[in-house]
Amino acid sequence: MLSHFLLMVLFALLVSLFFTVLWRRERRPQVMLFLQLFFGMVLGGLIVAWLMYPFPSGPPAPIP
């Protein structure tokens, strides 16, 4: 169950929730900001991972 992707999603979820409640007071702007932050981080992480794919630094770390 523990995987790089799920941990990245969990991190993005927590950070997005934090900034959403910190920066916005009303429901609709909160939802919009949450979606922007969450998908921005997850998709941004995937894009960076894809760009780094041709340049591996070594064997992947074992994840149970």
Added chain:
Amino acid sequence: MAETASTSASPDTEPQPSPATGLPAPLPAAQLVMGVALAWLVPGLGHVYLKRIGRGLFFFALVVLTLTVGCMLQGSLYRPTPGQPLTYLATLGSMGVGIPYFVLRYGMHYEGAQDAAGYEYGTAFLLTAGLMNLLLVLDVWDIGSGKKE
């Protein structure tokens, strides 16, 4: 005398918004300092002190959850390492979470495990919890000084 006492206690009512800006009136300096100190010591407590109870509880739960995930992943709780200047900065960031940092470090002797599979992620979660709480301290400062709703 009564006025002096009231400045050091929790604000009894939510600060009334200024008609000109719609922002709450600034708190007296003693209350502001108390709010900032509480915000650092316990995540969300500064907001509760300023009568933002729902947000305070939400932030408390979020920061504690982030901290818990970091500990479950056996991440590193930063401490200063001679010869590595960035660890001093990271330690300050981690200490931003307040009392939980000292409970983990000195009460539970938590150190993390460098060979754990989730070590790097856990370290990021633990550091993020501290940085989140530092932002909460700044938020309490802004609310208490009348710059933010």
